[in-house]
Amino acid sequence: MSFKTEEYVLNVGPQHPSTHGVFRMRITLDGEIVKDVEPIFGYLHRGVEKLMEMRTYKQGIPMTDRLDYVSAINNNWPYVMAVEELAGIEVPEKAEYMRVIMAEMQRISSHYLAVGSQMNDMGSFYTVFMYMFREREKLTDLMEMVTGQRMMYNYMRFGGVSQDFPKEFVPLLRKFLRIFPKYMKEYEDLLYDNEIYLSRTKGVGILTREDAINISTSGPVLRSAGVDFDVRRDLPYSIYNKFKFDVPVGKNGDVYDRVWIRMEEMKQSASIIEQALDMMPAEGKYQTKVPVVLHVPEGKTYKRIESPRGILGCYLESDGSDKPYRCHFRAPAFINLTALKKLMVGQTLSDAIITFGSVDLSMGEVDR
C-alpha cells in the first residue's frame, strides 16, 4: 500500500488579514508545504500614472502621496526632484534639510509599522503592534503639526516644501529623539531574545545574494541578502552626502535579518535627523516661489530615492505643457514582489505568511 498526497490550491486573499492590503496569492499546497505560489495583484490598480497625465504638475503631488500610503513624504520626493530638474527650479538649502528630516521621520514611522505588523502576522495579538503604534502616533503628531494631516501629508513642493516648521516643532522632535532609544530597547527585548520569535524567523524565507540582485529587489530585502547598497549613500541625492550614517547589512537574508535591518535603520534615521537638526540653517527660505500651474520645459529625466521599501524612482517626461507627458514610478514593493516565489516555495504556510510580511508591501505602490 502506498500513500500519495494530493496538492491543492489555496487562495490567500484578496481579503485576508495578513496580506497587507488587497493582495492575492494562489498558493499550491502539499499538506502545509508551499509548492508553488502565484502572486495576483491589481486589486488596487487606480491608474495613478494615467491620472497624473491628466492633471497639472502640482496636482500630481497629492496623487503621489497615495502611492505608498505608509510613507507619503518619500513618494513626493522623486517626483518633485524630477520636476525640479526639468524646470530648473532651485531648492533652498533649508528646504533640503527640512525634506531630509521629514523623510527620515517618515522612514521611522513606516518601519515601526512594518515591524509591528510583522509581529502581528506572527500572532502576537497586536501587543507589539500597539506599542510601536504608540511611537508612530508620536511621530504622526509631529508631522501633523508641520503639515496638518495625519497620513497624506502633501508636503513637498517644487522648489522646497509647502510650509515652514512651526517654532515649537524642533524642540519637540529633539525630545522624541531623546526618548526614542529607551523604547527601542524595549522592543529589542520583546523581539530579539524571544525564543518563539527566533524560532519563527531565523532561517525562514532565505534569499541569496545572487537572487536578490537578479530579482532587482531593493531596500531591506536587498540589504538583508548581504548586498551593501543604499541609494542615500551610494548615489546620493539632495544633501545626504553631508550626513554620516551606517547602512546595516544582513548575513543570511532571512526574515530575522530583514526585521533586524529595519530596526537598525530606524536608529540610523534618528541619527540622521539629529545631524540634520544640528546642521539646518536657522534662517532662510523654505520654498522657491513657483506658480500654481507650472509649465515645464520639454525633457526626460529619472530620479530615484531610497524609500523605506527600497529604490523609489520617478521617470518623468515633459512635452512643455502644464501636464506631465508620462510619469512612471519604479515602485520598490512591486519589484520586491518578484522575489516572492523564491522566498516562499518549500516552506510551510505559516512561514510563508511571515515571509510575505517581511517583504513589507504596500499595495498602493505595487498596483499604482
Added chain:
Amino acid sequence: MSRHYGQGIIKGMKVTLKNLVRGPITVQYPEEKLNLAKRERGISLAWNPEKCIGCYTCEDACPHHSIHIETSEQPKQLRKLLPCIMKCPAKVEAAKYVRAIATGNPEEALSIIREQLPLPSACAYVCAHPCESACTRKTVDNPVAIRKLKRYAVEHDDGRWMKNVKQAEPTGKSVAIIGAGPAGLTAAYYLLRKGHKVTVFDELPKAGGMMLVGIPRFRLPEDALMHDVKVIEDMGCEFKFNTRVEDPKSLLGNGFDSVLLATGAHEAAKLGIPGEDNEHVLGGVYFLKDVALGKKIEIGNNVVIVGGGNTAMDCCRTAVRLGAKNVFVLYRRTRNEMPADSEEIDMAIEEGVDMQYLASPVRVFEENGQLKVECKKMELGPVDASGRRSPVPIEGSEYIIDVDTVISASSQYPIVPESFGVKKNESNSRIIVDRAMATDIPGIYAAGDNVLGSSTVIQAVAQAKTAAKSIDTYLGGDGNITEVLHNEMPLPLRPGRPNPDNVHDSVYTDVDTRITNFECVEECWDQETAEAEANRCLRCDLQYEVTHYDLKGGQCVYCGLCVESCPFGALFSSSEYERATYTTEDQVLHKEHLIDAPKSSYYHSELDSELPDQSLLLDIDKEESDKKKKKEEEKKTEESVKEEK
C-alpha cells in the same frame, strides 16, 4: 552560545508588565477631545466671502473638481490700489486698461494709458513692465502680458483721447529741456499741457534719446517713436537738434525760466580685462548708437558679446543682422540668473546666437593679426548679497576663441559734464537731486538716467512727471498734472471665470527673414488673442459676488491646494472633523457651512496665535523626563557641594 528556552520569554513578559504599569494612553473620544494641530486640514474648508472675489482659482487648482463655484455677472468695486498699478513707477492703471481691452474697447484703453504716460507707443514696445512681475495672475501661472496689450491698444489709436484734453492757458513762462529722451519728452508734454513754452535741446539729429540710439530698430521701430514725438511737437514744442548745451545756467538768464537736465546714460562700462583698448573692442552702447544713426561698422564674422542684460541681447541680435556669422554671448552665470528678458534670450537663440553660460573673458589679445579672447569656465558658488549664486572661476579651464570684434555690453552709465555745475556724486555719474527732482541750483531740475544711472524708460517717465510737477510749481502753477482722458465705463460683466489659458504666445516674424533686416520683430496681436489675453486678468479690484460655493465633501481629499493657490487669502483649511452622513447628497457642503467653519492656520500663519496648542502623545513622557532632569540636577548639586567641600 547556548540559549535556554524561557529567558527571552520572561524578558518579554517583563516588558509587557512594565507597559501595564505605565497605564493606558487612550483618549476617551466623545467626552475627551484632542486639540488638533494648528495647521489641521480637517474635513471642511473655511471661506471668507469678504475677501473672495470669485476668480475661480481654487476651482481650477482642485485636482478633481471638488469645488463648484458660481458667481454673479455684476461686480462691485472693492479696492483701488492694485499690485500692477502700485508697481508701475508712472502709476499707469494697467488693470483698468486691460479691462477696457477685454470688453473690446482698445481706444478707451489708450486714453487710460495716455492719462499717465505720454509715450505709450514707445512703452508699448520696450517697457520693462514691472507691472507684470507684480501681477496677481503670476501666482496662478504666468502674469497677464500687459505690455503686449498696451501694444494692442496703441495700434488702435483713433485720437479719441484728444477730445477730453484740457489745455491750460499759456503762462508765458518758458522751460528748456536738455535731452529729448523719454524723460525730456515726458516733461515737455506735461509742461506744455500746463501752458508753458518748452524748448528741447538734443545733440542727436532726431528726438528719442536713448530710445532712439540705445534700442535697436527691430525692437522699437522709428515710426512708433515718432508717433509719440509728433504729439508733443503738435502741442507746440520747439526742438533744437544737433545742439549740445554745455552750460544750463546760462540758459536760465536767456529767456528760460527753468531748465530740466535729462541727458541720459550714454557711456559703456569697461570690461576691466587686459587688451581692452584694442580698436575692435567696442562698447555696447556706442555700437548700438552707431548702428542706429546709420554709421557703417565693420564687425567681421566672429563677434563676442560680453554680458547678460538686455543690452547684450540687443547687441548680439544687431550683430546677427549686420551679417556676423558666429555670434557668441559670454555670461558668467547660467540662464536662470540672466537679467535679460526670457523672450529676448529665446529670440536671440532662435536667431543663431551661441550662448555660452558660465564663461567669462580673461583677456583680449592679438596674435598674427587675429584677435583672440581667452575665456574661463565658471561654476556657481554660494548665494551672494544680491540673492544670486555668485560665479567662481574653475582653475585651468581657460579656452580661446578667435574673434573679429568684441562688444562689451555689461552695463552703461551716464557722465555728467563738469560744465553743468550741479551737485554730483563722486564718480560724476549721477546728479544729486531732492525729492522734487530739484538740483542744488534753483530752477534747474534733473530727471532720467542721469539721476538714476542706467534704468528703464518707465522709470525715466516717472521721474520726469515728478520733475514736471516741480517745475510747474516753481513757475507759479498748481503742480497738478493729472488728466482725465477716458470716458467713464461701466464695471465689466463677466459671465464665467477668467480665461484659464496660459499666457498667449507672442507673434514674431519668421527667423530667416527677420535676421536680414531691421524691421520690427514682434507683431501685434489680433483682436481675438488680445481680448483672450486681457480676459486672463483676475480683476483683483472687483468682486464678483459668489452665489454658490459648493464643496463636494465626499470627494474632496483635503490636500490644501485650493487654500494654497488662493491669491487673496480668502480660503482656509478648516479644523472641523466631526461629520458623517447617511446619504451622499448630505456630503456636499454649501456656502453657509463654509462661512461658519472653524479656521485653521494652514497657509495662514497669522492665525497661529489664536489657536490652542496641539495635544501631543509625546507629552505622556513628560513626567519621566522631568524626573530624570531633576535627578540629574540633584546629582550635579551634590557633586558641586562635594567639590566645594
Added chain:
Amino acid sequence: MWYENFWWHLVIAAVILIAYFFFFIVMFIWTERRVIGFFQIRRGPNRIGPLGLFQGIADVIKVMLKEDIVPNKTDKILFWLSPLMAFVPVMMILAVIPFSKGFQLVDLNVGIIYIAAVSSISSVGVFLCGYACNNKYGLIGGMRGLAQFISYEIPMLLVLISLVISSGTMSVNGIVAAQSLPNIIFMPLAFVCYFISSLAEINRTPFDVMECDSEIVAGFNIEYSGMKFAMLYLVEYGEAVVMSTLVATLFLGGYKGIFIDGPIPLLIKMVIVFLFILWIRATLPRLTVEKSMSLCWKFLLPLALFNLLFTAVRITFFPDLAQWIVVLVSIVMTVLIIYLWSGLYKPGRELQHE
C-alpha cells in the same frame, strides 16, 4: 448524606453549574478584553454597562441573534452537529469538580479519566467543524487542531497519572483533599508540563495554531455564523473557564483556602490562573504547528515522563519523607532539569554564518 441520592439535588447542582459556566464565560470575555487592553496600554471595553461589564452579555446576545447561514455544499448534518459536539463536553467536565467540601455534582471515583475522556470529545467536535464547512482554511485549521490536541493529550495524561500516584486516588475530590500543601509546590515540574499542555488543549496563545487569524483566517470556525458560531465562541471561553478551574483544583489546592475553605478561594485561584494566561497571550507570538508539535514531543513528553518516574520513585521508595525535603528536592530538580533540558534546543534553523 441525606441529600445525596435525591434527583433534585442533581437538577439544582446542574443549574448552578450551568449558571456558573455561563456567568464566568461572560465575565471572562469581559476580563480578557479588558486586561489585554491594559496590557496593550489602552482601556478596553468600558462603555457597555458600568465599567463595560455587560460587554460579554451584549456579545453573546448579538452573536446568537445573527442570521444563521448554512453554506451550500457543506456536510449539513455535521455542520449542525459539530458545534454541539464541541460545546457540550466542555460543560460536562465541570460535573466532577468540587467547588466546596461536599459540593460536587458527582464524585466519580474515576474523575481524572472522565476528564481526559470528555475533553477529547470536544477536540473531535472542533475538528469536525473544520471538516464540515467545506472550506480549505477550515480544514487546515481542524487538522492542525486535532493533531495538536492528540499530541498534547499525552504529556497531559502523564502528568495526571503522576498526580494520581501522588494522591493515591482518581477522584478529583480526593486529589483536592490530599493536597495539604498545593500540588504546585510538591510537583512544580508537573505543573509546568500540565499548564503548557493545557494551554495547547484550550487553544490559547502561543498555541492557537488552529484559529490563527493571520494565516488561515479564522480556522475551523470560518463558515459559522449565528447560533453555531455562538457555541464555538462559547467553547473558546468555556474551555478557558474549565481549564483554569481544573488547574486551580488539581494544582493550587482547589477549594482549600488559607483562611476559609469553599468556592471563594477556588474562584480567586481560577481568576489568577486566567490572568496569567492573559499575560502570556499579551506577550508571546504564536508558534507554528510543527514547532508546537516538536515542543510537545521533544520537550514536554520527556519532562512529563521524568516527572512520572520521579513521582513514582518518591512514592514507592520514600513515602515517609518530610514534606520540606520533598518540596526542596522537587523545586531544585525542576529548575535544574528545565535549565539543562532547554539548553539543548536552539531556536531557529542552523545557519552557516553563526
Added chain:
Amino acid sequence: MRMGKEIKMKTYDALSKQFEYVKTGNGFAEIPSENILECTEWLKNEAGYDYLEMITASDHNEKFLLVYTLINVVDKTDIIIRTSVPREKPEIDSLSNIWTGADFQEREIFDLMGIVFKGHKNLKRIVLWDGFEGHPQRKDFKDVI
C-alpha cells in the same frame, strides 16, 4: 560623485565602441530595439551592470519609447538605455530570462502599454483583469464600459 560620472561616461563610450549601432547622448545610450538583448547581456556580464533597476515605456504616437536603467551595485553607478519600437509592431525581446526582476515589470508594460515581450514565459495581464479592452497608458486609450 565626479568619480561615478566618469565611470558612467566610460561605460557609455565602451558600449558604443563595442557595438557600433549604439548612439550615446547626454546621459543615455540609444540602442536599436532588435539589439537590446545583446547589449544588456554585455552590460551585465562584461561591464558589471548586474542590477536592472527599472523598465518603463512611453507612448510617442508613431513609436513607443522604452527606457531601461541599470545599476552597477559594486561601483555604485547607473546608466540609462533607451530604445524604441514602432507602433504597428510593438515587439521587443524580453529581458526576463536574464533578470528575473524584469518579469513583473514587463508584464505591467504589456498590460498598460501593449508592448509584446518576445520570450517572456508568462505574458498576461497583471494589474488589470482578463478581458479588459485596450491599453490604458496609450495616449489614444478610450475606456469602454
Added chain:
Amino acid sequence: MEIAEQPFIPSLNEADFYEGSEIKNLRHDSQAVIPDDMDWSDETVKELNKNIILTTLDDAINWAHKASLWPVTCFTACCTFEFIATSMSRFDIARFGMEVLRPSPRQADLLVCGGTLTWKMAPQIKRIYEQMAEPKWVIAMGACAVSGGIFQDSYAVVPGYNHIIPVDVYIPGCPPRPETLLYGLETLRKKIDHDKCEWEKKSK
C-alpha cells in the same frame, strides 16, 4: 455507492478568464448608484408600528447590536491605516466593544469600506458583503469610498462603494481622522437605534 458527478474544476487560466468576465459584467451592471435608504428616519412610520413588547425587544436587540459591532477585516487601501490607528491604543475602538476584528465575514456585523475600490476588487467586496450574516451595516470611510475621491475619473476605480453595495454611513476625509471615524460609528449607532425586528419589517 453512487459516485457524485465530478464538480467542474477550471484550470487556473480559465479561472482568470471567468473572473475577468465577472468583473466586466459587474462593471457594466453597476453604473448606477444604489439609492440611500432614509425610510428609517421617518418618524411617522415608527409611530404607526408602536407596540410595547416589540419596541422594548427592539431596544434590547438594538442595544446588543450597538454594543458589539464587529468589523470584518477588509480594507482596500490607505484608510486602513487610519482604521488601524483608531483600533490602536490611542483611540481604542475597543471601548465600544469593536476590537474583535473578525477575519471571516460570516461572523462580522460591520463592513468598514476603507479605501479605493477598483473594479477588479468589486466582485470580491460584493461577495464579502453577501457573505456577511444579517443584520449587517456598511460604512464608507474616506473620499474614495464615498465617491472615488481623487481617483474618481480613473478607468479602474469604482466611483463610490454605493455602486456595488448599499452604504449606511458616509464619512468624508482623506483619510478621516480617527475621531472622525469614531464620530461616524456614533452616527451609525444612531441608525441602529431605529432598527426594527425582522418580523415587523415583513409585516409592513
